[in-house]
Amino acid sequence: MTGRPMAPPASWLGTAIASCTMIGVAAAALWSVTFGLRGWTAEAIRRLRVPTDPPQLQALRLDTSTGISLVPWGNREATPRIWLVTFMYTRCPTFCSVLGIEFERLQRQLTADPRNAGIGLLSISFDPAHDDVQALQRYATAHHAEPGRWIVAVPDSRAALARIERQAGVVVIDDGFGGFAHNAAIHVVRADGRLVRIFDLNQPEAALAWARTQRESR
């Protein structure tokens, strides 16, 4: 016996089976992670998945800018409404203030058109450390939110916030400047707690039109 190990016998059949198995497993993983090759980013897939597989959001208790406690969906207390929901934090200098302006515009449309009765706007803060009732109130006042139309609120506990984020697929990360970055969108949520559609921030009209069809179909 020599110090050098003998070259082990290699088999083409074994190699072919091994390689093809790996390719098969990788293809299956790719198919599953990209939602059937329909999306390459988590956010695109989240939005694509919702219409066919609407997530059930658990009942959520919110503290609102007007100082009341509210459950928007998911239990008997829930207001029978279709909600257009966005997640935000009041100190947000970019997206959320654009969103605030968009919601302000939507609110005017809601009020102007009686077909929009039963559709509500809801801004949920994911920053309970800063967004107390006063902060929410300042935001609501700055954007002329009417409490009957547009609710600005924060979940009543950290656990409730974490749960709604997880169930809706909202991911909030530190932006490195003391603020947050998040996958901002307009979420259409029915009174039974089903998240049925997700629209881009720049499509508030589409979100409203779709919410109206939901209301009419009930």
Place this chain on the structure above:
Amino acid sequence: MGTNTTRITLTLGRRQAMLAALITGAAILSSRSWLEADMARHMLIEFPLLLIAGLATAKALPERAVALIMRFNQLGLAGFTFVSLTAAYWMIPVALDQALLSAPAAAAKYTSFLAAGMLLPFSFQAAPLAMQAFFVGNWVWMTATVGLLYQNTPQQLCVNYLFGTQLAAGEGLVAAAIAIAALWCVYAVPAYLDMNR
């Protein structure tokens, strides 16, 4: 006597390799949250560290295990296939997000990179230059292309990563592609030619 010396060094080498694998593994686990908080660190430090841990594991494997791997690794094909698939899969933005949001996906990431690192030396050993050129070349253009895509996409690709770290990751991937192409030309090719003279 020469044989004995070789065997002793081999045994020592194996132990040292196992130690190196364990140390690298521990380093990754202990700095995991820091490594994974930034897209560039995740892809350009953690992935290579996992490959290195796998590489060290390869050196620590008993000969019987090596023989078994080589049986299924004619000309290095299966090993290179695995490495390519692993590298490609974890460059998909949603896969990278999944690795942060789901424990099974994270486990799959660690395991696949460790295994890829472990298979890499066996494949280089078994592969003729043409096979090496094919897989290294493919990895290089794929990685460079993904790097350019990361830099040129106007939107944030991962829900867990800021746009800025996506740009850095993109630049890093292009640099890594160039570096690996150069390393292969400078080290692997002459080593292969030397061995087969």
